[in-house]
Amino acid sequence: MRILNRSITARSARKVVALSAAAAVTLLAAAGCNNKGSSSASGGSGKAGACDPKQVHLVQSGRGFENPYYVAVDAGAKAFAKSVGLENNYTWIASEGDSSKQLTQIQSLLAKYGKCTVLNVDPNDNSILPAIVTAVQRQGAWLVTQWNKPDGTGPTKSSEHWVSHMSVDGNPQGYNTAKALFQAMGGQGNIVALQGILDNVPAKQRFDGLQKALKEFPNVHLLDNQTANWDQTQGQNVTQTFLTKYGDKINGVWAANDSMALGAVEALKAAGKAGTVKVSGIDGLQQAIDDVKAGNVGYAATTQSTGAAQGGYGLAIGYAAATGKINPAKESAEHRAFYLKFQGIVSADNAATLPPPTDTSKLDFSDVWSCVESPITEG
Structure with missing residues (x-):
């Protein structure tokens, strides 16, 4: 992976990361955004893109390959790049959970490749997104975002250069995996919960889904919850802390991702409780699917992966806008901000029949909107 030079100071980066949701809306307005889908930023004419397909540079930005979810995202992104002959015009950049680094990387690539840059970005947190949108608009480039955006903002309130925002509705994910966990516990007992980054929309939605399931299972009780920031090592450490505090009272662990x-x-193995204490996750990582299939460590359920679809369709939508195949300003609100189709949960009943998360064989890039499930209200 190419090492990119920093183009902003540490002080300005910290200011960007500290933006509140209200400040985020203000920054988008200052960038020349309005509710009519046009922008005073460079290239913001309300017209479709006019890039030569051969001149487009595709960029995928996420946290890093230490999380297997992003391996699936990269697989989908590469599959799209190959489908349009741009394998050599594709760059993966890893933010490694650092919002300042992510912004610097994006600014550097925009400066290098200009208005025919297509970015599919999973913002490290909500606060960094307005600055990313501003940088893209100034270059007249093309942006699709994943998962995180500040409340009250969205592509239709910005310009055509923020082409689309896609996510997966976390409520049914959190709800269905929680129900599977509770059923594996016999419908009773005590759980602890590992939340994602608290500022992230999917983390909030998934926890809401857990709370909905708890209301339906009055004999299951939530002892404690704490963020582990989507990270495996932190998940192990927080679980060890819970085990020290609650010991044998814990019958299950609900986690907002795999x-x-x-x-x-791993923490349960070290404590000699693997298999006895049930666990659930979300995202469909291969190891999680394998554990559900094996049935020997208490992994009750996860969800089917959307990583490859998010990588592939995210770039496909941005590419369609950049090359004039679609005009974002004329697309429906459902195409500008939407949830991907929910593929259901992975349980012992179906784990053996599912393709690996990196499988891209069913992605149909001839219809970039084939992944749309339902609109996201921008608020």
């Missing part, structure tokens, strides 16, 4: 759940499994 990385944290896999960390919980």
